[in-house]
Amino acid sequence: MTIYSVRSWCIYLSMILVIAACSKEDQAPPKTTIAAAEFTPQSNAAAAVPVSWYQLEFKLIRETPGFSPPVAARALAYTGVALHEAVVWSDRYGHSLSGQLNGLSNVPRPEWGKRYNWELAANSAMADIIRNLYPNASAANQALITALDSTNKAAASGSCGADEINRSVNFGKQVAAAIYTWSTTDGGKDGYLNNFPTDYVPPVGPAFWVPTPPAFQRAMLPYWGNNRLMVRPASLETAGIAHPAFSTDTASAFYKAAYFVYNKVNTLTPEETTIARYWADGGGTFTPPGHMLAITAQLITDNGLSLTEAAKLFAQAGIGENDAAIVCWKYKYKYNLLRPVTYIQTYIAAGWNSLIGTPPFPSYTSGHATFTSAAGNILADYFGSGFSFTDNQKVAEGFTPRAFNGFQQMIDEASISRVYGGIHYQFDSQVGAQTGRDIALRVLALRY
Known part of the structure; x- marks a missing residue:
């Protein structure tokens, strides 16, 4: 340059x-007590x-x-x-x-x-x-x-x-x-240097994650869930909410969840395809957490927040995204659940592929849903749950701005986008969104 x-x-x-x-x-x-003058x-x-x-x-x-x-x-x-x-x-x-x-x-x-x-x-x-x-x-x-x-x-x-x-x-x-x-003491200082540690050996079995197309990469950041949370949980972190039991029985909840992804990707409407691609935020982008902070920056500017108001909101949204990543990655490697593309190609249709590339880590829970719910609920606390806004962050990439009638609509759209993309089961997104909301409530309970 x-x-x-x-x-x-x-x-x-x-x-x-x-x-x-x-x-x-x-x-x-x-x-903090001083005369207003x-x-x-x-x-x-x-x-x-x-x-x-x-x-x-x-x-x-x-x-x-x-x-x-x-x-x-x-x-x-x-x-x-x-x-x-x-x-x-x-x-x-x-x-x-x-x-x-x-x-x-x-x-x-x-x-x-x-x-x-x-x-x-x-x-x-x-x-x-x-x-x-x-x-x-x-x-x-x-x-x-x-x-x-x-x-x-x-x-x-x-x-x-x-x-x-x-x-x-x-x-x-x-x-x-x-x-x-x-x-430097949180456990993640050098994460950028070692996204794919060679010493991690994933568990083996029909329900467990294996490298996926198109890149078939090693597991990404398998130890990230051990990092220090910024906000102390009210109690010790629970084991999370279990996903439906793995099964290949066509009458089982798990098979039906996988078949839903298979059928949905095969029958996507143009709008559903746009949603999947809009929220992809994959390699070479500002990532899902960056997307949330970019929306935060846009709203701060559009609504004329003061320096202290902006500092509070940026801090809250960032803390929420950090803790969302840690909790989500903790669950990903606790359950090590295989991705839909692996299940579908093995048990439903061998030649099937997802709309967007599957990222190199386990399926459960959804990072997109967790990230978007954490930030979305924090933004809703500040602006109001019914606050209407338009996300302009992807115009430079050729997308039309997306308008939302409230933050929950944004959360729901980002969450379901991963199902439309063929890389998550619905329960991944549903539980991820619930986890993100829980994290947001913890962040909002602090005094700023």
């Missing part, structure tokens, strides 16, 4: 930034800073080797936590996630009585955490990180004095360093 193209990309992002006067907000005290309301345009970073992060997910859906979800989550902790002290009612998230403590606080520009703090924190979370990004994309950091800093500095600029930037860096250090 040339210097010109780096600058052009950053100019494109900076067009959404509004250069505002320097924010002169005093630091909130440790106990001591605060200056933030401009809603300040949310453009984190949105610009997420737009770059979606590009990084697409182009950086190893960022499969769980790895991407993890990076998006730590980005959101760093953002939240960098700006939470600008909100008199805000609560740090330190002491609430699993293993997170001693996150830096601003100096009492000092003035901070929270846009600068947010920008600095996001620049540093993203550099650390994508260490294998290409040189061109590393240059984009540096350029966006500089562009946002110039736009947000306004009339700030040098002391306030340095103090704000350094605080963001301190927060990012603390969040990154915490991230």
Whole structure:
């Protein structure tokens, strides 16, 4: 990538930034009680800073080797936590996630009585955490990180004095360093380097997963379910909800579930085919978690959320996606259920193939359903369950925007898309959506 193209990309992002006067907000005290007169309301345009970073992060997910859906979800989550902790002290009612998230403590606080520009703090924190979370990004994309950091800093500095600029930037860096250090202890730090560990030996038997067409790859991230959840469960994680018992009897629930997939793929309507392809989000895309965070960014921009509101919502959605990946992958490798293509080719129709490629990990439960339900329920909590919106995220890929009358409609469509695609049983999606909702409720129970 040339210097010109780096600058052009950053100019494109900076067009959404509004250069505002320097924010002169005093630091909130440790106990979030302070007279209203001591605060200056933030401009809603300040949310453009984190949105610009997420737009770059979606590009990084697409182009950086190893960022499969769980790895991407993890990076998006730590980005959101760093953002939240960098700006939470600008909100008199805000609560740090330190002491609430699993293993997170001693996150830096601003100096009492000092003035901070929270846009600068947010920008600095996001620049540093993203550099650390994508260490294998290409040189061109590393240059984009540096350029966006500089562009946002110039736009947000306004009339700030040098002391306030340095103090704000350094605080963001301190927060990012603390969040990154915490991230290194969760079990997933080097996941991007080892998506397909060679030491994993899958169980053998007619009900168990085997590599699937078209690539017949090894099992992806079989140990991801052992990673640390960000939100402590109210009780020890249960074994999950069991799927219908494996059977080849044509009268059994399992056979009927597989036959439903077989028949559905063979009789798809044009709209069902579009839905399957729209939600595919496979290799080389921003992945299902990235799709959810892209919708979050779009809604933040469309609805003019403030910096603190945006930070809260980005953090919630990211935490939900991270924990959705861990719980879903835990169940995938607990049950190790074979994919529909394996069952159908063996017991129903040897020449049958799914509409979209089957990903390289077990079927139960559905990652798409879990990811979309976790984020969708979090977004519904903020905007309202009946909030109508249009997802514009796939226009560049040739898709027409998809309009929804509420977040549950989005969850249902993304969940059934995997059945239309021929890669999941209906019960995979149904239980995945239930799991995602349970995760969302845990995330929403925290104080932000």
